[in-house]
Amino acid sequence: MSRYCYALFPFLLFFLTIAAAAQTPGTIKGKITTSDGKPAADVTVSLSNTTKGTAANARGLYEIRNVAPGSYILSVSFTGLTTQEKPVKIGSGETLVVDFVLSENEKELQTVVVSSRRDKQASEYAAKMPLKNLENPQVYSTISADLLNQQAITSYDEALKNVPGIFRLWESTGRGGDGGSYFTLRGFESQVTMVNGLPGLTNGNLDPANLEKIEVLKGPSGTLFGSPVIGYGGLVNNVTKKPYDDFGASFNYIAGSFGLNRITADVNLPFTKEKGTAVRINTAYQQENSFQDQGFRKSFFVAPTLAYKLNDKLSFLLLTEFMQEEKTNPTMLFLGRDMPMQFKDLKDLNYNNKLSLTSNDLTMKNPRFNLQGQMIYKLAHNWTSQTVLSRGQSESKGYYTYLYDNENGRRDFGLFATKENARTATTDIQQNFTGDFYIGSLRNRIVVGFDYFGRDQSASGPGWGKIHNVNAQGEVNYTDIDPETGEEIQFPEVYLTQQSVDQMLAGTEPTSFLARDNAYSTYVSNVLNITPSLIAMVSLRADYFDSKGNPADKSDDYHQWALSPKFGVVYQPLPDKLSIFGNYMNGFKNIASSQVSDDEGNPIPGEVRVFKPEHANQVEFGIKTNFGGDKFTSTISYYDIRVDNQVLPDPINTRNSIQGGSSRSRGLEVDINARPFTGFSVTAGYSYNDSKILKGREGDVWLEEGRRPFWAGPANLVNLWAVYKISSGLVKGLGLGFGGNYAGENLTLNNNSVGVFRIPSYTLLNASVFYDADKFRVGFNVNNLTNEEYYGGGWSTVNPQKPRNVAISLMYKL
Numbered sequence: 001m002s003r004y005c006y007a008l009f010p011f012l013l014f015f016l017t018i019a020a021a022a023q024t025p026g027t028i029k030g031k032i033t034t035s036d037g038k039p040a041a042d043v044t045v046s047l048s049n050t051t052k053g054t055a056a057n058a059r060g061l062y063e064i065r066n067v068a069p070g071s072y073i074l075s076v077s078f079t080g081l082t083t084q085e086k087p088v089k090i091g092s093g094e095t096l097v098v099d100f101v102l103s104e105n106e107k108e109l110q111t112v113v114v115s116s117r118r119d120k121q122a123s124e125y126a127a128k129m130p131l132k133n134l135e136n137p138q139v140y141s142t143i144s145a146d147l148l149n150q151q152a153i154t155s156y157d158e159a160l161k162n163v164p165g166i167f168r169l170w171e172s173t174g175r176g177g178d179g180g181s182y183f184t185l186r187g188f189e190s191q192v193t194m195v196n197g198l199p200g201l202t203n204g205n206l207d208p209a210n211l212e213k214i215e216v217l218k219g220p221s222g223t224l225f226g227s228p229v230i231g232y233g234g235l236v237n238n239v240t241k242k243p244y245d246d247f248g249a250s251f252n253y254i255a256g257s258f259g260l261n262r263i264t265a266d267v268n269l270p271f272t273k274e275k276g277t278a279v280r281i282n283t284a285y286q287q288e289n290s291f292q293d294q295g296f297r298k299s300f301f302v303a304p305t306l307a308y309k310l311n312d313k314l315s316f317l318l319l320t321e322f323m324q325e326e327k328t329n330p331t332m333l334f335l336g337r338d339m340p341m342q343f344k345d346l347k348d349l350n351y352n353n354k355l356s357l358t359s360n361d362l363t364m365k366n367p368r369f370n371l372q373g374q375m376i377y378k379l380a381h382n383w384t385s386q387t388v389l390s391r392g393q394s395e396s397k398g399y400y401t402y403l404y405d406n407e408n409g410r411r412d413f414g415l416f417a418t419k420e421n422a423r424t425a426t427t428d429i430q431q432n433f434t435g436d437f438y439i440g441s442l443r444n445r446i447v448v449g450f451d452y453f454g455r456d457q458s459a460s461g462p463g464w465g466k467i468h469n470v471n472a473q474g475e476v477n478y479t480d481i482d483p484e485t486g487e488e489i490q491f492p493e494v495y496l497t498q499q500s501v502d503q504m505l506a507g508t509e510p511t512s513f514l515a516r517d518n519a520y521s522t523y524v525s526n527v528l529n530i531t532p533s534l535i536a537m538v539s540l541r542a543d544y545f546d547s548k549g550n551p552a553d554k555s556d557d558y559h560q561w562a563l564s565p566k567f568g569v570v571y572q573p574l575p576d577k578l579s580i581f582g583n584y585m586n587g588f589k590n591i592a593s594s595q596v597s598d599d600e601g602n603p604i605p606g607e608v609r610v611f612k613p614e615h616a617n618q619v620e621f622g623i624k625t626n627f628g629g630d631k632f633t634s635t636i637s638y639y640d641i642r643v644d645n646q647v648l649p650d651p652i653n654t655r656n657s658i659q660g661g662s663s664r665s666r667g668l669e670v671d672i673n674a675r676p677f678t679g680f681s682v683t684a685g686y687s688y689n690d691s692k693i694l695k696g697r698e699g700d701v702w703l704e705e706g707r708r709p710f711w712a713g714p715a716n717l718v719n720l721w722a723v724y725k726i727s728s729g730l731v732k733g734l735g736l737g738f739g740g741n742y743a744g745e746n747l748t749l750n751n752n753s754v755g756v757f758r759i760p761s762y763t764l765l766n767a768s769v770f771y772d773a774d775k776f777r778v779g780f781n782v783n784n785l786t787n788e789e790y791y792g793g794g795w796s797t798v799n800p801q802k803p804r805n806v807a808i809s810l811m812y813k814l
Contacts, residue, residue, distance in 0.1 A: 025066035026090040030098040032060045032076055040102050048073035050441060050532065054382075058275075058312050063381055066438040069094075076100045125197035125237055126217055127537075128224050128447045129434050131527065134576060134624050137537055137568025137583040139218040139637050141671050145241075147683065148208055150723055150737055150768065152254055152781040152807045154262050154286060156192070156206040157181050160236070161741050162721060163216045164685025165669050166190075167713040169794025171330035172205045174364035176396040176422020176459045179203035183236075184713035184794060186218060186641060187665030187691035188616075190231030195238045196319070196372060198390040199229045199428045199453060204325045204366025207301040209264045209284035212241045218669070219639060220587025220616040223541045223566035226521055228453055232587050232616035232643055233665070240319060243278035243307040245270055249814040256807035259289040259296075276309025290328070291802050292356035297327035313378040323368040329401050331356050333413060333472070333798040335748070336405035337701045341755035343411070346791065346798070351472040353789065353800040357403060357415065359496030364398035364420070383435045390428040396420045396459075399501060403470070408481050412471040417501055422459035422513075428452065443529040451521040458515075463508030467494045467501065517547040525566070533575060537568035537583075545590040545613075555608070558593040562613045582621040589614040591647060597655045611659050616643045633673045640666040648697050661703045665691040665712070679727040679735075685719045699753040701796075707750050711794050714761070716744035725772060737768035737781075748793035759798065762790035777811040 028047070032040040039060030046053035047064060049072065056062045056076075069092045077083040090096050124130050126140045133140075141163045153159050160166050160183065169189065170182035180191050180202045193201055218234040225235060247270060254262040263285050270278040282305075287298040301323045309315040333351065335341060343349040370392045377385040400420050403413040432449040469477045479488050494504045525539035541564040549556030568583040591614055596607035622637030646661030667689035674682045691712035696703035701710070708715075718741065725735030742763045749757040765786055770779035787804040 026069060026092065026094040026096065027063065027065050028067055028074065028088065028090060028096045028098060029061070029063040030100065032056045032062065032100045032102065034102050034104055040100075043076050043078050043102070045074065045076050048075070052438060052441075052443065054436075057381075065382075066440070068441065074098055076102075123215055125215060125239065127527070128197065128432065128449065128525065129445055129527070131445070132576075133633070133635075134572060134579040134626055135527065135535055135570055137535075137570050137581040138221075138585070139620065139622070139635055139639075139669070139671075141216045141218070141635075141685070143214040143216075145212055147721070148211065149777070149809075149811075150770075150779075151721065151766070152256075152768070152779055152809045153208055154254055154256075154260065154288070154807070156208050159208055159211075159214060160216070162683055162685075162719055163214075164671050164717060164719060165218065165233075165667070165687035165689065166216060167717060167743060167746075168792055169711060169713060170797060171332060171792075171799055173329060173332075173400065173402075174204050174325075174327060174366050174396055174398070175400045176203060176420050177424055177457055179364075179366065179394075179396055181205070182794070184233065184711055185216070185231060185236075186233030186639065186667065187689045187709070187712040188231050188233035188641070188643075189711045189794075190233055190235065192236045192238070193229040194225070194235055195321075195370060195390075196240055197225075197237060198372055198388060198430070199426050200238065200370050200390070200392055201229075201394060201424060201426055202323075202366070202368055203394040203396045203422070203424060204323070204364075204368065205297070205299065205327070206238070207284050207286070207299060207323060209266075209301055210240045210282040210303040210305075210321065211238055213239045215239060218637075219583070219585045219618045219620060220641065221585065222543075222562075222564040222587035222616075223539045223585065224523060224525060226451060226453060226519055226541070226543060227545065227562070227588050227590055227613070228455065228517075228519060230587050232589075232641060240303065240305065240321075241266065241280060241282055242317070243268055243270075243280040243305055245275045245278065247814075250811060252809060252811040254807050254809045256288075257805035258291050258802075259287065260805075260807065261288070262286040271308075274309065276307060276315060278307050280305045280307075290330075290356055291805070292331065292354055292800070294356040294358055294360050295328045295330065296360060297325070299323065299325040299327075315376045317372075317374040317376075319370075319372040319374075321368070321370040323366070325366045325368070326363050326398075327366075328356070328358055328360060328363055329399075331358065331800060332402065332793075334402060334404040335757055335796045335798065336407035337749070337751075337754060337796050339407040339754070341749065341757060342405065342407070342409065343757065345758060346760065349472050349798070351798070351800070352474060355474045357413075357470055357474065358401060361497050362399040362401060362417065362501065364396060364400060366394065366396060368392075368394045379433075382437050383433065386430075386432040386434065388428075388430045388432075391426070393423065393425045395424075396422040399498070401467070406469060406480075410469075410481075412469045412475075412477070414469055415467045416464050417467055417505070418464045419461050419502070419505055420459065421461050423457070425456045427454045445527040446525065448524045449522065451519075451523070453519040453521075454517070456516050457513065459511070459513040461511060462505035463511055465494075465501075465504045465508050466491070467496065467504065514550050515548070517545065520544045520546070533572045535570040535572075537566070537570075539566035540564070543588070547590070547592065549592075556593070558610065560590050560613050562588045562590070562615075564588055577625065577627055579624045580621075581624065583618070585618040585620070587616040587618075589616075591645075591659075594647075594657045597653070599653060599655075601655045609657065611647065611657075612645050614643065614645045614647075616641055618642075631675045635669070635671045637669050638667070639669070640664070642694075646695075646703060648703055649700060651697065660695060661693070661697075662695040663691065663693045663703070663709060665689060679725045680723070682722045683720070683739075685717075687717045689713075689715050699751070701749075701751045701754055704751055707752075708747055710748055710750050710796060712747075713794060714744040714746045716742070716761075718742040721766075723768075725770075733772045735770050735772060737770070738766070740765040743790075746793060748798060749796045757796070757798075759791050759793050762788055764788055764790070775813055777809070777813070779807075779809040779811075781807045781809070783807075 283302040523541040591611040620639040650656040696705040721739035723737040746759040768781040792799040
């Protein structure tokens with residue numbers, strides 16, 4: 001999109017606003033109560049033939065300002081309630097009082113409210129303001145806690161299989177800095193980085209115990225969320241469980257294959273009779289062995305959350321999460337990236353996937369802490385201030401091993417190891433002001449925000465050492481080939497024990513790392529109802545990134561400015577049922593400066609190459625539906641993302657880097673959620689992705705022109721999960737679930753000089769049977785019904801996955 005569009009769009013909105021502002025306004029206000037005289041909170045009040053509306057506050061009061069003189073129909077509604085309407089006539093400058101009494105009593109209303117808030121399409125984070133899915137020009141998918149229970153999800157990564165367009169590239173390694181799992185989303189790498197719309201980085205696995213839902217926002221989202229926590233294909237936001245006004249508790253035990261034992265508890269305790277003050281605690285303990293001969297993971301997680309309401313205007317929310325985790329490194333075979341491949345395909349690799357090629361004695365610990373504090377202050381009936389603080393810390397303590405192709409013609413891998421002591425600490429402070437107001441007949445929903453993000457990283461420990469060589473059949477040897485003479489040389493035997501590895505690492509050169517960076521940003525986003533059916537979104541972020549690198553070394557400091565715009569248009573030919581949308585979105589990545597070297601590879605004193613931020617630009621359009629009161633919701637979209645200013649090796653001197661690379665990712669996504677009749681629900685999705693390097697360097701394994709990148713994952717992905725629960729009769733509560741996933745061929749290496757390694761497509765089928773009563777739930781799940789042997793992978797890795805496994809779950813609810 002050209003700079004002229006940026007300039008003209010605000011002027012167009014300005015003139016539309018001025019033209020509508022000439023009318024003389026009035027005000028309509030009143031009170032909404034239930035049949036037993038109690039205030040009815042959260043009920044929607046709207047005015048016919050306008051975009052004006054509001055919601056009743058905790059005392060049942062509502063107020064609609066700036067109403068042009070005339071006759072209207074005033075209606076009150078809530079999902080699950082019968083709509084009430086009253087004709088009204090308002091004169092110039094008049095204040096009109098109109099009250100409503102609902103037919104429901106307080107208890108009935110609260111039941112409806114709780115049910116409505118389970119709507120999986122609603123999000124207050126995707127646009128940093130409350131916005132219906134049909135009003136949002138951005139695409140996002142949602143995974144509910146109910147779906148996680150149906151599938152007996154014990155691994156966070158497995159939950160994401162319910163989202164079209166996302167695929168796991170790397171297992172969680174636990175290593176410092178970026179040890180969380182890597183996914184590809186719309187053809188670009190991504191990690192799980194957000195909790196309740198704020199940074200929540202981790203070096204290890206995540207636990208699903210505290211999740212109300214998972215939101216996967218599609219496309220480069222730098223405008224509202226900044227550079228450090230986004231991927232160009234989108235981002236994953238975890239929405240945590242919040243305290244509520246009544247006592248409640250549930251306890252769940254899951255036992256399964258490979259020694260799986262998992263215990264969870266969810267307890268909510270209201271502090272006072274006043275609503276809005278309560279504490280909720282979610283906790284989980286899990287232990288599980290690998291499906292291979294070695295390997296395990298055990299973890300303990302607890303998340304206390306406090307909600308405190310001082311009065312109708314001021315409230316606080318405090319979330320804390322603590323995680324203790326110990327595990328072995330999951331097996332990933334790194335294929336060579338520098339020489340022609342030794343293996344043609346999986347059959348030629350002939351990997352015995354029952355072997356982990358590691359040891360239970362070499363483990364990594366990943367303790368994690370996350371704190372979020374939030375203060376909400378109601379400045380006026382249509383303006384809210386949100387002040388939030390997020391503080392997180394994730395550590396890596398223990399042995400990190402990986403298997404890398406020796407590329408010597410002997411068809412074996414080197415098992416390398418180091419002992420890590422790494423720490424990442426993040427701080428994020430945000431101040432947001434959200435408003436919902438009218439200028440004439442034009443409704444404006446706006447967020448203005450200020451954001452500070454700081455990150456400190458440190459690491460220390462020994463260097464790397466080779467334990468031994470091993471082939472894909474598990475045969476070990478302690479010989480290498482001298483690169484100068486070509487003769488075979490023997491190196492000392494090292495065993496897969498802590499003592500033996502420590503002795504080996506004692507002879508390596510110690511390493512240390514310290515880095516610090518900060519990002520200072522401001523952003524504004526306005527959602528404007530030009531007509532009741534036509535909505536425009538205009539957003540802009542200004543971002544200043546300041547990297548100190550190693551604080552003791554000034555030579556690696558750098559800073560960059562970036563502007564990130566976002567535009568969107570939504571038209572609803574069928575209000576609240578069908579919307580047609582389009583968007584332009586931007587994301588960016590800060591690129592560190594690079595030391596310039598001579599032809600011999602020696603750094604040239606005083607010469608540093610400075611780069612511009614890398615930018616991704618997306619154009620997308622599609623349709624969203626919501627028919628039958630959430631009985632059929634869907635999103636169908638086509639996207640085209642282009643990334644420019646990518647860093648490449650310098651063609652004159654490949655020891656240096658230049659900017660000039662570019663890549664493109666485009667595709668189609670279909671996301672469907674349906675409840676066609678009572679007790680039956682379907683979650684389904686399909687995605688097709690076409691990724692290509694547009695500008696690169698011949699032979700470069702990362703950016704070779706014309707190739708599909710080796711981080712893009714499969715071009716075709718399918719997900720399906722269907723559940724039927726009997727809702728009446730003697731077997732009420734009995735249910736069945738069935739579904740699965742399809743992943744197309746995956747190019748984990750794709751290069752002219754190295755070769756192409758294809759991981760075959762696969763289809764997984766899963767099933768469950770359960771009995772769900774008021775106080776308890778019993779479930780039996782079988783995953784990978786056909787015992788398919790399948791592999792993940794990306795960035796040249798081959799990652800074996802679980803064979804058929806079962807899980808039995810028992811839940812008791814108070």
